[in-house]
Amino acid sequence: MTHTPTIPTSLEWHEDHLLILNQQKLPNTVEYLTLTNITDYYNAIVSLKVRGAPAIGITAAYGLAHAASHYETDNLTEFTHLFRRDKDYLADSRPTAVNLVWALNRLEQVLAHAQSVNEAKTNLLHSAIQIHTEDEEVCRMIGEYALDVLDDKRRIMTICNAGSIATSKYGTALAPFHLGRERGIGFQVFACETRPVLQGARLTAWELQQSGVDVTLITDSMAAHTIKEKGVEAVIVGADRISANGDTANKIGTSMLAILCHHYHIPFYVAAPSSTFDLSSRTGDDIPIEERGPDEITTMGGTMIAPEHVHVYNPAFDVTSHELISGIITEKGVLYPHFQESIQQTINLA
Numbered sequence: 536m537t538h539t540p541t542i543p544t545s546l547e548w549h550e551d552h553l554l555i556l557n558q559q560k561l562p563n564t565v566e567y568l569t570l571t572n573i574t575d576y577y578n579a580i581v582s583l584k585v586r587g588a589p590a591i592g593i594t595a596a597y598g599l600a601h602a603a604s605h606y607e608t609d610n611l612t613e614f615t616h617l618f619r620r621d622k623d624y625l626a627d628s629r630p631t632a633v634n635l636v637w638a639l640n641r642l643e644q645v646l647a648h649a650q651s652v653n654e655a656k657t658n659l660l661h662s663a664i665q666i667h668t669e670d671e672e673v674c675r676m677i678g679e680y681a682l683d684v685l686d687d688k689r690r691i692m693t694i695c696n697a698g699s700i701a702t703s704k705y706g707t708a709l710a711p712f713h714l715g716r717e718r719g720i721g722f723q724v725f726a727c728e729t730r731p732v733l734q735g736a737r738l739t740a741w742e743l744q745q746s747g748v749d750v751t752l753i754t755d756s757m758a759a760h761t762i763k764e765k766g767v768e769a770v771i772v773g774a775d776r777i778s779a780n781g782d783t784a785n786k787i788g789t790s791m792l793a794i795l796c797h798h799y800h801i802p803f804y805v806a807a808p809s810s811t812f813d814l815s816s817r818t819g820d821d822i823p824i825e826e827r828g829p830d831e832i833t834t835m836g837g838t839m840i841a842p843e844h845v846h847v848y849n850p851a852f853d854v855t856s857h858e859l860i861s862g863i864i865t866e867k868g869v870l871y872p873h874f875q876e877s878i879q880q881t882i883n884l885a
């Protein structure tokens with residue numbers, strides 16, 4: 536049976552609930568979950584059932600609007616108090632991806648202009664839907680600019696999953712591959728498995744196969760050898776938070792690839808929407824790095840692969856110095872060094 540290439544997505548809003556693709560079950564099971572209360576939304580984000588900076592921002596926005604639609608008060612002051620309680624709850628789910636707080640703050644701005652509880656409930660949901668639908672065009676534009684930047688390069692490496700299922704559609708780092716396949720541009724993508732959660736092995740390999748893109752899976756430790764032996768021509772990655780000087784937080788292992796690109800004299804690109812920039816973080820030192828539990832490292836499929844009680848350090852992200860980044864590809868165009876200035880000129884207009 537021939538497979539019809541499709542670009543998979545992970546989020547669907549249905550009138551009064553959000554349907555999410557359970558990314559913890561991929562690639563073996565394609566399962567959708569219905570989120571019905573704010574604890575469902577929180578737990579889905581914390582447990583990485585939904586993950587990826589833009590996708591968790593969109594999910595949190597729906598979660599907050601959904602919760603607010605059930606507040607039983609006609610008093611706007613009381614409504615606002617409940618709103619801020621739930622906003623803070625969702626904001627605490629994961630600390631590194633700034634898209635989460637960006638989306639929640641956008642809803643708070645909508646609430647500030649509401650004249651009644653009913654108007655607030657309506658406008659909050661419309662804002663969440665708008666954040667979701669806007670993101671698809673943003674990712675498509677990132678894909679267009681990335682195709683220009685990659686030019687005639689075809690052998691590209693990536694890490695984690697900055698793909699269609701990590702956003703509304705298309706993705707950021709993977710967007711050029713999806714668009715390219717639709718236009719007959721044949722990329723060969725080398726996907727790092729991305730220990731410990733295996734977003735590369737479980738998600739990027741699956742997503743690109745669904746979309747008909749040529750993907751080769753490697754372990755993270757094979758990156759240097761693969762760049763040299765397979766003639767990798769560029770690396771493109773996503774981002775969770777980009778500071779004012781261009782330092783970029785992304786999945787753990789990303790800075791390792793940037794250092795390899797510097798050594799092998801190939802370009803290292805970051806692909807991210809404007810909503811991933813955090814100008815209040817002056818440098819990467821200001822970016823909070825999420826640390827996750829030991830089980831992600833000491834177990835696989837529920838089986839211990841390390842001795843009991845071993846000390847574990849599990850940072851989920853690392854920071855790549857702006858000095859190692861060749862370009863930051865956004866929906867507004869490509870930013871080049873010196874990033875402090877180009878970010879001020881471009882992202883301030885967001």
Ligand SMILES: CSC[C@H]1O[C@H](OP(=O)(O)O)[C@H](O)[C@@H]1O
Nearest residue numbers: 586587588697701773774785786
């Ligand atoms: C466009 S996704 C951006 C970013 O989010 C991922 O982190 P996680 O899987 O922990 O949510 C990864 O760092 C991606 O590059």
